[in-house]
Structures are given as structure tokens and as C-alpha cells.
Amino acid sequence: MSSDVDTVLGKAIAVLRAFSADDHELSLSALVERTGLPKTSVHRIAGDLVHHRLLDRTSHGYRLSGGLFELGMRASLERGLAELSMPFLQDLYERTHEIVHLGLREGHEVVYVAKITGRRQARSPSRAGGRMPLYCTAIGKVLLAWSDEEVRRAVLTRPMPPLTAHTITAPGRVARQLDTALSAGVAFEREESALGIQCVAAPVLDLDNKLVAAISVTGPVGRFRPEQHADAVRAAAHGLGALVARRTSLRPDPS
Amino acid sequence: MSSDVDTVLGKAIAVLRAFSADDHELSLSALVERTGLPKTSVHRIAGDLVHHRLLDRTSHGYRLSGGLFELGMRASLERGLAELSMPFLQDLYERTHEIVHLGLREGHEVVYVAKITGRRQARSPSRAGGRMPLYCTAIGKVLLAWSDEEVRRAVLTRPMPPLTAHTITAPGRVARQLDTALSAGVAFEREESALGIQCVAAPVLDLDNKLVAAISVTGPVGRFRPEQHADAVRAAAHGLGALVARRTSLRPDPS
DNA sequence: GGAGGTCGTTCCACTCAGCGGTACGCTCTT
DNA sequence: AAGAGCGTACCGCTGAGTGGAACGACCTCC
Known part of the structure; x- marks a missing residue:
């Protein structure tokens, strides 16, 4: 590019x-x-x-x-979110004791703005400041599902190279997952971006139900059942959403 | 400059x-x-x-x-510490539920590399990526105490403008605190950098007892007694130190 | 309403910062 | 000792970068 x-x-x-x-x-x-x-x-x-x-x-x-x-940290502070979200991510971490992420959509990718890790945890390829595709991560699916139709179409029609053997590459299947996510309020990912890990994510929405960001919980395939944490993620995302809404606008997002 | x-x-x-x-x-x-x-x-x-x-x-x-x-995040990852320390800071936070910092010395200032905050907590002026003087913060005192004689002297002989009414500006008193810190293994700060907050900090040392960074816990004057958390901070710092030592070197620090 | 202020933007001719090919010196490896 | 690979130094050419000046679009405030 x-x-x-x-x-x-x-x-x-x-x-x-x-x-x-x-x-x-x-x-x-x-x-x-x-x-x-x-x-x-x-x-x-x-x-x-x-x-x-x-x-x-x-x-x-x-x-x-x-x-x-x-x-870079100044740039992050400017976006405000990182600072505001800390307490919620923190709470969520304490409730789940699994990896917690906050991500934004930028173009056709997720940008991880914050990541909380503890001891002896799943190994996730993500990094604060790093990027991932939208179509094969829980956060990505959320960001995609709540984005404009235009964005969704653009991503789904472009090729979606698989990151693991479990990556869903059929546009139809991804689209169906997005719809499910929209009605359920959460999206899942099962070893689609990296082997051995699963995620749940929920959208952070402002008062107009406009998408701001997404929060996820990530854990290892064995003990971790993403469904169990759906409520916690949803709650954290709601909480942050309410807080964000109270503050004035947070950038109209160009790309 | x-x-x-x-x-x-x-x-x-x-x-x-x-x-x-x-x-x-x-x-x-x-x-x-x-x-x-x-x-x-x-x-x-x-x-x-x-x-x-x-x-x-x-x-x-x-x-x-x-x-x-x-x-910026890449630059931070390069220094490696931020990533390595996360679990320890996280642990420390859960033990104390107060603000947790990781800081390095850069020249005559602290640079905060990581900061963990939760809900309803003390307001500290620090920010990840931000800087503070060495002489009036707990982390700063630790960094100073375990630094070369040369650095200590340079800082103590330069003017030390007070940030609050409690800032200790007499070189002698600061020096004595540094010595106390060296033998106690922790340093304290009581409203010297900002009113209403107190801190404890401990050094992260590698196998040669060489200073790498410092960890601190910060809380509000009221309920928070820094002494109570000295052990927790020390433990976290030791843990991180051991981990750092196992990995190879982490930059020789130019300035 | 118009005079004065501020702010972002465009124009343009000059000139020196930036350019990159060439060449050198060092330290390994063969 | 010859070679490969690296970082560094030299140097003449040129167009990218420069910044003064001038413009138009807003703003107040008399």
C-alpha cells in the first residue's frame, strides 16, 4: 500500500x-x-x-x-480510549483471569490498543499496537459485524488468507457468523487466528449504538470455554460504552 | 536542549x-x-x-x-521489559488493588513503561510513556539509590525544584533516604510528587545485582499505608528480576 | 456593515539539503 | 592472502524543501 x-x-x-x-x-x-x-x-x-x-x-x-x-504513548492517550478503558479491562481480567484485549478497527484490520496478560496464560500472537485481520478474530468479527455494510462487504469479497487450518475462509460462513454475533451481542473465535486459543468478544457502543471498539477474552482450548465468559465480556463492554458515551465524541474515524 | x-x-x-x-x-x-x-x-x-x-x-x-x-509500541516491545513484566505487575495489582507502575531510569528522569489502574483509585500524575524527576518519586529514589555514584551525585547536586509542599529538596535528606532504601530494599514517597498519594517502590535487579528497572505501588493518603505493601512490591520486583536475568541482556543503557 | 483579526491555504523563485554513485578501511571467513 | 560483507567518508549535481508574500474564508467587535 x-x-x-x-x-x-x-x-x-x-x-x-x-x-x-x-x-x-x-x-x-x-x-x-x-x-x-x-x-x-x-x-x-x-x-x-x-x-x-x-x-x-x-x-x-x-x-x-x-x-x-x-x-507513541502520547498518540495513544490522545485517542483517550486506552486510558478510559483500563479499569474495565482490569475488572474483566480479575473476573476471568484470562488474556483481555481492547481493539479498534482501522481500515480492514484490528488494532490492539491494550492487552492485559497474567502469569501462565495462553500464548496469543496479538500485541498492544499490533494488527490482525478482521475476519478470523473474535474482536475482528465484532468490529466487522457492527460496521457499515460497505466495510463488511469490502472485507468479505477480498481474499481471506487462512492463518490456521481452522480459519473460516468461506465468505458465506463468516457472514452468517457476523449475523449471529449481531443478535447475540458477542462473537466467538475458535483457533481461527492461532492454534490452541479461543476468544469471545463484545462491542463497545456509544449512546447511538455506534461502534467505538471491542473487548475480548482469550484463553487456551483446554480449560477455557468462551461461552462461559460471554456475559462478563458483554458487561465490561457495556460499562465502557456508557462511560465513553458520557464523555464527548471520540474521533469520527476516517479510514 | x-x-x-x-x-x-x-x-x-x-x-x-x-x-x-x-x-x-x-x-x-x-x-x-x-x-x-x-x-x-x-x-x-x-x-x-x-x-x-x-x-x-x-x-x-x-x-x-x-x-x-x-x-511506539514496537519501540516499547524492543525494550522487552514491558512484555515480560506484565504478569508480575498484574499479580501485584491483584494483591494490592492499587496503582502499579514499572519505571526505568533514562538520564535524570523516570520513564514509566507500564501502568496498571483499576476503578476508583488514587489520581496519579504519571502516565505510561511519561517522565518524572528521580528525587521525589518512590521509583525514582530506587532507581537513584541503585545507580552509580556518579548519577546519584549529578542528580543531588543539581537543583531539585519541589513539586509539592512535601517535596524533599535538601540533598542531604534525599541522600539519607537513598541509603535507607539501599539497606531496606524499598523506597517510599509521601506526597512529594503529588498531593494525596504515597508510594512504595522496589528495584528489579538482574543476577549481578545490576539495576534494570523499578516497580511501585501507589495509593491515596487515607486508607493506603505504603509500608503494608513493601513486601508485595519487593516480591514482584524479585520475581521479575529473576525472569529478566534468565533472558539475555537487556540493553546496556547509553545515557 | 465594514473594519480589523485570525486562520488555513496557495503561489513561486531561490538555494542548499539531500542525494546516491564511487571508493575506502575494517573485520571476519575461507 | 584473497575474498566477502559490512560500516563509513567523499563529493559534485539537482530538485525538494524553503519561507516570504498574498489570498480568501471565517470570525468578532465597534
């Missing part, structure tokens, strides 16, 4: 974005490879970024720095 | 940094005022930043966007 790498700024951002979630540290040449930019340019730009405290030098190359974290 | 505003990159970053923690939204002219840059430049750069998804346009101006949040 978007990547205009013809301006300094574009290049700098490309360099920053080259660091994916699990590449803690990249060498100059690795950056060159990932960005496709000429070595000299990367060298200069990375140097500038270090100077501006968005990157750190390490013995083996470069690493995203704390300055970036700082900016 | 640092602000080279003569390159595109510098200007762009200056624009981003113009958004402080509580300025959710800034108009073009506000940005001009804060950055001191010519109006045209800000206009162009802000436009570029929007195009690159680091800023959002709003009806009233600009706002830090989700793209930045995403990058």
Missing part, C-alpha cells in the same frame, strides 16, 4: 517501519535490504534519527528508541 | 513533539507557535506527516495518529 519513498520524511519513516514487531535490532545492511533504499541514504538517515532520539545505536546496529515510545 | 530544526526531519519531529501529553489536538497556528517554525513549513510538513499516517487531520487541526502509536 502506501510508501512514498521519494522525500526525506518518507525515507525516514520507511526506516522506522522497517523494524517489525520482532526485529528488535537491525543492522545497516538489514535496513538497506528491507527498505530498498540506497545504502548511503539509509546510513545518513539512520544517523539523523539517532541524533533526534528516535533510534538508538547498538553494538550490532540500530534499535527503535525510547523517544519513539514516548511519542 | 536538543532541537536541530534546520533539516526536514528535525522540523517534522519538532512538530510531532509539539504535541505534549495533554494537547490532544493542535491547530496549524498552535503548531507554528510551539515550534517557532514558519507557517508555510509547518503546513507542508504537517501535510506530509498526515500523508504518512503519523498525524490525523481533525476538524480543528491535527492529532497524533495511530501509526505513531504502532511504532
Whole structure:
């Protein structure tokens, strides 16, 4: 998609974005490879970024720095939700003792805004600040189900690459699940995004029943039965929804 | 301090940094005022930043966007600690039901890497991604006490502006508290950074007893007695320390 | 209602920041 | 010792970035 790498700024951002979630540290040449930019340019730009405290030098190359974290957290606070939702997520965690997520829709993906984890828990691929497809996660299905018809259609007609053997790729089946979710008030996911985990999610709606975000509980296939926690998730989502509604608007969502 | 505003990159970053923690939204002219840059430049750069998804346009101006949040979270993950510590902070929260913080030292300040809040709790000025002085917070005192002599001296000899009427500004008294903290294994703070709240903090040490971070519990003056939670904080910090030690190194800290 | 203020936007000619090919020096590996 | 791979330094060209000036769309406030 978007990547205009013809301006300094574009290049700098490309360099920053080259660091994916699990590449803690990249060498100059690795950056060159990932960005496709000429070595000299990367060298200069990375140097500038270090100077501006968005990157750190390490013995083996470069690493995203704390300055970036700082900016990022501000961005998160701006959206307000993260801060407001904390108590509800916290409550939900204590009730269930399973992984709790808060996610927004951004384009055709979920963006996880907050994640609460405890000890000895299911391993979920999600991360705060990370993204996932809409069609194969509980939060995603909720976000999709309560979105405009337009969004739903766009996602369902595009190819939906499976993430596991259980990922539902038939548009019809997904659509049926969305309808069920709409009437039930919750959506489920059973090993569709990662093996060994299941989820329940519920929508956070404002006073006009307009979708704001979604909350989910995730647990391992064995002991965890998503249905058992449907009520808790719904309750948390309602609570947060009421609080959000009381505050003024929270961005009209562009994409 | 640092602000080279003569390159595109510098200007762009200056624009981003113009958004402080509580300025959710800034108009073009506000940005001009804060950055001191010519109006045209800000206009162009802000436009570029929007195009690159680091800023959002709003009806009233600009706002830090989700793209930045995403990058910031990656930067946080890189430091690894945030992820590793979650279960311990979570545990600690459940034991105490008070605000829990994880903080690092960066230069002469605390940087809060994680914060757990529940319902109806003390109002603390801290924020994930935010900064505070070292000399008047429990976490700060811990970080200072276990740091090199050099750092301690630098902080204590510099002026220490009081944040409240209770802030301890006499270098001697702070030094004595640091020594007490070293032998007790925990540090306290009593309304020194904000009125109405008190804290206990303990150091996260690796196998070589080298300081990695600090954990604290914060509560309101009334019901909350920091001493009661000293053991819990110490335990959490020890647990995390052991885990950190098992993993390989976590950055050698430049500043 | 019109005079003055503020704010966002567009235009445009200048110039220096950014560019990237080339080349160098270092440290491993073979 | 030759080679591969890496980070760094040099340097002349050029168009991206620059910022002053001017415009139009709102606002109050006399």
C-alpha cells in the first residue's frame, strides 16, 4: 500500500517501519535490504534519527528508541480510549483471569490498543499496537459485524488468507457468523487466528449504538470455554460504552 | 536542549513533539507557535506527516495518529521489559488493588513503561510513556539509590525544584533516604510528587545485582499505608528480576 | 456593515539539503 | 592472502524543501 519513498520524511519513516514487531535490532545492511533504499541514504538517515532520539545505536546496529515510545504513548492517550478503558479491562481480567484485549478497527484490520496478560496464560500472537485481520478474530468479527455494510462487504469479497487450518475462509460462513454475533451481542473465535486459543468478544457502543471498539477474552482450548465468559465480556463492554458515551465524541474515524 | 530544526526531519519531529501529553489536538497556528517554525513549513510538513499516517487531520487541526502509536509500541516491545513484566505487575495489582507502575531510569528522569489502574483509585500524575524527576518519586529514589555514584551525585547536586509542599529538596535528606532504601530494599514517597498519594517502590535487579528497572505501588493518603505493601512490591520486583536475568541482556543503557 | 483579526491555504523563485554513485578501511571467513 | 560483507567518508549535481508574500474564508467587535 502506501510508501512514498521519494522525500526525506518518507525515507525516514520507511526506516522506522522497517523494524517489525520482532526485529528488535537491525543492522545497516538489514535496513538497506528491507527498505530498498540506497545504502548511503539509509546510513545518513539512520544517523539523523539517532541524533533526534528516535533510534538508538547498538553494538550490532540500530534499535527503535525510547523517544519513539514516548511519542507513541502520547498518540495513544490522545485517542483517550486506552486510558478510559483500563479499569474495565482490569475488572474483566480479575473476573476471568484470562488474556483481555481492547481493539479498534482501522481500515480492514484490528488494532490492539491494550492487552492485559497474567502469569501462565495462553500464548496469543496479538500485541498492544499490533494488527490482525478482521475476519478470523473474535474482536475482528465484532468490529466487522457492527460496521457499515460497505466495510463488511469490502472485507468479505477480498481474499481471506487462512492463518490456521481452522480459519473460516468461506465468505458465506463468516457472514452468517457476523449475523449471529449481531443478535447475540458477542462473537466467538475458535483457533481461527492461532492454534490452541479461543476468544469471545463484545462491542463497545456509544449512546447511538455506534461502534467505538471491542473487548475480548482469550484463553487456551483446554480449560477455557468462551461461552462461559460471554456475559462478563458483554458487561465490561457495556460499562465502557456508557462511560465513553458520557464523555464527548471520540474521533469520527476516517479510514 | 536538543532541537536541530534546520533539516526536514528535525522540523517534522519538532512538530510531532509539539504535541505534549495533554494537547490532544493542535491547530496549524498552535503548531507554528510551539515550534517557532514558519507557517508555510509547518503546513507542508504537517501535510506530509498526515500523508504518512503519523498525524490525523481533525476538524480543528491535527492529532497524533495511530501509526505513531504502532511504532511506539514496537519501540516499547524492543525494550522487552514491558512484555515480560506484565504478569508480575498484574499479580501485584491483584494483591494490592492499587496503582502499579514499572519505571526505568533514562538520564535524570523516570520513564514509566507500564501502568496498571483499576476503578476508583488514587489520581496519579504519571502516565505510561511519561517522565518524572528521580528525587521525589518512590521509583525514582530506587532507581537513584541503585545507580552509580556518579548519577546519584549529578542528580543531588543539581537543583531539585519541589513539586509539592512535601517535596524533599535538601540533598542531604534525599541522600539519607537513598541509603535507607539501599539497606531496606524499598523506597517510599509521601506526597512529594503529588498531593494525596504515597508510594512504595522496589528495584528489579538482574543476577549481578545490576539495576534494570523499578516497580511501585501507589495509593491515596487515607486508607493506603505504603509500608503494608513493601513486601508485595519487593516480591514482584524479585520475581521479575529473576525472569529478566534468565533472558539475555537487556540493553546496556547509553545515557 | 465594514473594519480589523485570525486562520488555513496557495503561489513561486531561490538555494542548499539531500542525494546516491564511487571508493575506502575494517573485520571476519575461507 | 584473497575474498566477502559490512560500516563509513567523499563529493559534485539537482530538485525538494524553503519561507516570504498574498489570498480568501471565517470570525468578532465597534
